[in-house]
Amino acid sequence: MILEEIDKLRAQLATRACRGVLLISGDKDRCELMLADLETELENPLLVCRYVVGEMEPALRTAVLGSECDTLIWNFHSEPDINTLAASAGCLRRGGLLLIIAPETDDWVDSFTLADGSPSLFWQHVLRELERWPWLTRYEGGRFIAPDEHFPDLPEGDALPTADQVAAMHRVSRVLHGHRKRPLVIRADRGRGKSALLGLSAAEFLLEDRGDILLTAPRKEAAMTALHHAAQSLGVANGEPSVGDSRLRFLPPDRLLAELPEARLVLVDEAAAIPPALLERLVTAYPRVVFATTVHGYEGSGRGFDIRFTESLNRLTPQWQQIELQEPIRWSEGDPLEALVSRLFLLDAEAPISASADVSDDCVVELLDKHLLLNNEALLRDVFGLLVVAHYQTAPSDLHHLLDSLATHVWVARLFDGTVCAAALVIEEGGLPESLVEPVLQGERRLQGHLLPQSLVYHGGLVEGLSLRCARISRIAVLSDYRRQGFGRRLLQEIEQFACDEGLDYVGSSFAADAPVSEFWLTQGYLPLRLGVRRDPCSGSHALLVAKPFTDIASEALMPLNSRFARHFMLGLRETYPRLEADLIRQLINQLPVEQPLHEDERRDVQRFALGEIAFEHAYPALFRYLQSRPLAELPASEDINLVIARVLQGLSWSELAARHQLKGRREVEHHLRQGYRLLLSLELSNSRF
Structure with missing residues (x-):
């Protein structure tokens, strides 16, 4: 009976290119038996739960990213991992069915309780959103209850690449072959194929065999879709594909910025989940960068990215470009299930907008x-x-x-x-x-x-x-x-x-x-x-x-x-934090108490170095001690002071500092180092007069 009704429901969804939800309610033992039957009868369902049902293992969130299915099963009797639920919703293809196995709705308050016995507010929120959804089909007490509204007729969608993706690939090509320092930001809701787009673009550029392309993301799992599409497009095994001497390489953001390998192009997937400070450093270090970000979703805060990082782009590269992908690739445009999932997990929550234009401290x-x-x-x-x-x-x-x-x-x-x-x-x-x-x-x-x-x-x-x-x-x-x-x-x-x-x-x-x-x-x-x-x-x-x-x-x-x-x-700083940001170092130094005053002979060495009378190696102990024992007056923010911190405290090499500050070798670096100490000495003298 239930399998026949499920087949009918799936047929309706298939003809309308729509995704639907069937809520099966009942006690845990009965639902577990039903779930075991469904698992054997349905073709390759994706099951999200915490315990084993028959031979089906629990789905892991990292495993479902990038996968696809026609039947998705959420087992609420198992109190599943919330992040896995949200991630798995993006795996359901158009015409697919989401089966929710859950307690009777009247029993939810008693079924989902906290450690102190009080009812779960989160699961009450989930029930409320499900009951509000007008396309929900129910199976309760052995009978089906049809949804309040008929499923909408939706477009079938295009094969990959979509028209949206083709247009975006042209824009990515302009970043690679056009003017430098004009990064591109690709924005999209979940399921719009932005990761696939990055992979397809990378494959196209690898065929030119003119240098490596770097791919970065907050986790390697988040980059696997792009790597897969690149490899598939080139007809090679999954991994990091290459053509001739050119390769698509994945590096996590911290390692990429620490090593700064040469690359024709840097692709950043899930940019919203990477701190803006790191993205700024990427823009500064590489002349050709493409950022792809989820506007709403569990991968990161797209809205936070919009507010904070776009301010940085306006300042660093005012001619940056932006494009938005609108067309879904796994489901149809206007699919009502997408809106339901967003409401269940507040994936589309955004910061409030004040009704008042005036800023008040009240x-x-x-x-x-x-x-x-x-x-x-x-x-x-x-x-x-x-x-x-x-x-x-x-x-x-x-x-x-x-x-x-x-x-x-x-x-x-x-x-x-x-x-x-x-x-x-x-x-x-x-x-x-x-x-x-x-x-x-x-x-x-x-x-x-x-x-x-x-x-x-x-x-x-x-x-x-x-x-x-x-x-x-x-x-x-x-x-x-x-x-x-x-x-x-x-x-x-x-x-x-x-x-x-x-x-x-x-x-x-x-x-x-x-x-x-x-x-x-x-x-x-x-x-x-x-x-x-x-x-x-x-x-x-x-x-x-x-x-x-x-x-x-x-x-x-x-x-x-x-x-x-x-x-x-x-x-x-030298051993553990050699690449800690200078601004942060300066802030923390200003919090340190002065425990050992500087000796006069040490002060004299600092002054002689600042005047160019002795070399860095002779003055180094005094230069370090001066920073360690100087008064608590705030260190000024300047390139010369940043250079002082990087060389004296963090021990970066002359060559690395020359490259970082665009100077010509040790001689220019040391000149700016002396200027930094002259500035510190002058500030100390100025403060001592008051």
């Missing part, structure tokens, strides 16, 4: 009740959209955590017109038993949901790290029009007051460190405690851990860690 800061978020859809979309824009990488599971995590609080600052101008996610951590200290210290235990306490113990050796209670700000965002107006500071102050009232020991955060973000935290009195020794492969940045103590016990525990950071940071 705002109300409040801790939101999560039931209010669930019942106020506009507010939920505004808050989540703002948090998406502010972060380099957002996943659908973040929505799940926002609504359901018992330790997570949502704070917002709202203007008089109701606009959410700032938002923060705050997670309570710590308060753990001392019995866990030794396993954490030895690296035998990883504590989910306690990032800061675990780091303080494992990296800092702080025995009290687990027992101290803290509020970790996992994300804080301010609407672009209202930045640097004090809204982030107001929000942070209210969170700090809440932490004090609740008896928490400290407030802290760990974030991908760049100069603007670090400046915000350091100017609010947060102490740098640790800088990660490796760059995160997704963010391309080192993680900076900061904290502000609010109890005596926290001060006694955290201040020594800050002191150790001060002692070790400058010594670690």
Whole structure:
């Protein structure tokens, strides 16, 4: 019976080139038996669940990226991984059917519960969106219930490459063969074939055999579609295809920027999930770059990319170009399932737009009740959209955590017109038993949901790290029009007051460190405690851990860690952070206390080097000590000072510095190095007069 009805439904979908949803509701045991039968009867279904049904293994998110299917099964009885659900939705072809196996809708509140027994707000949101969708077919109590509306007739779509892709390939060709420093940005919603486009373009250019093409993405999995289409177009095995002496090479962003290999063209897939600071460096390092980005989706925040990186392109390469792919390739244009998936996971959430044109510092800061978020859809979309824009990488599971995590609080600052101008996610951590200290210290235990306490113990050796209670700000965002107006500071102050009232020991955060973000935290009195020794492969940045103590016990525990950071940071620049950004180094140096004053003979060596009387090698110890012991006056932002930091503190070679600063060898580099020290000495003299 059910298979016959499914066949009829699939036939309707096929004739209309539409994708549909069948919700099969029932108790877990009955649904599991039904699922086992469907798995044997249906042809190659893609199953998303956590446990094995028959011989079917659980689908992994990385495995479904780029794959296609005609039947997709979501098993909600298994509490599947939210990110896998969102990723798998893009695998369903036109005419395909999404089967959702779930509890009876009347039982959802009791079926999806949290650790304290309260109902899951996220799954209530999912049910609400499913019930609102007018094309939902149901199977309940042994009978089918037809949807409220007939499936729309949709176009069949074109074979690859689509007209959209052909037009975009011409634009990519202009980047390669036209004027330099005119990067192209390709924007598209999910399923528009932007990754395939990059692969097809790369294959076409490889046939010219005039040099390598580089492909980068936040993860290699995200680049596999482009690599596959390039190899398929050239008729070679999957991998990194080559023609003659030319090859399509994949390199992650951090390695690409560290090595800077020669290339005719650089292709950047899922650019929205790569921090703008790294994208800026790519534009500066390579004259021909193409960026492809998802406008909405789990791969990253396309809207955040639009706001932040396009500002950089306007400044660095004002003649940059843009094109948008509109035509879907796996499903038909106007497919209603695409809109449903976006609503289920808020993939299309964007930052709010203020009704007022005036920027005012008048705002109300409040801790939101999560039931209010669930019942106020506009507010939920505004808050989540703002948090998406502010972060380099957002996943659908973040929505799940926002609504359901018992330790997570949502704070917002709202203007008089109701606009959410700032938002923060705050997670309570710590308060753990001392019995866990030794396993954490030895690296035998990883504590989910306690990032800061675990780091303080494992990296800092702080025995009290687990027992101290803290509020970790996992994300804080301010609407672009209202930045640097004090809204982030107001929000942070209210969170700090809440932490004090609740008896928490400290407030802290760990974030991908760049100069603007670090400046915000350091100017609010947060102490740098640790800088990660490796760059995160997704963010391309080192993680900076900061904290502000609010109890005596926290001060006694955290201040020594800050002191150790001060002692070790400058010594670690040469060995551990040789390519840390100069602006960030300058900020952190300005936070370090002066512990050892400079001796007169050392000052004399610095002065003699600045005047050109002695060589760098003779003066190096004094040059280093001068930076280590100089007053806390802010180091100025200038190319000469950046060069001082890179050579004296980070130990970069003369040749690398010459190439980086476009200078002619050691002689010019050393000249600018002397100018940098002359500037520092003059600033010190000027400050001493006041």
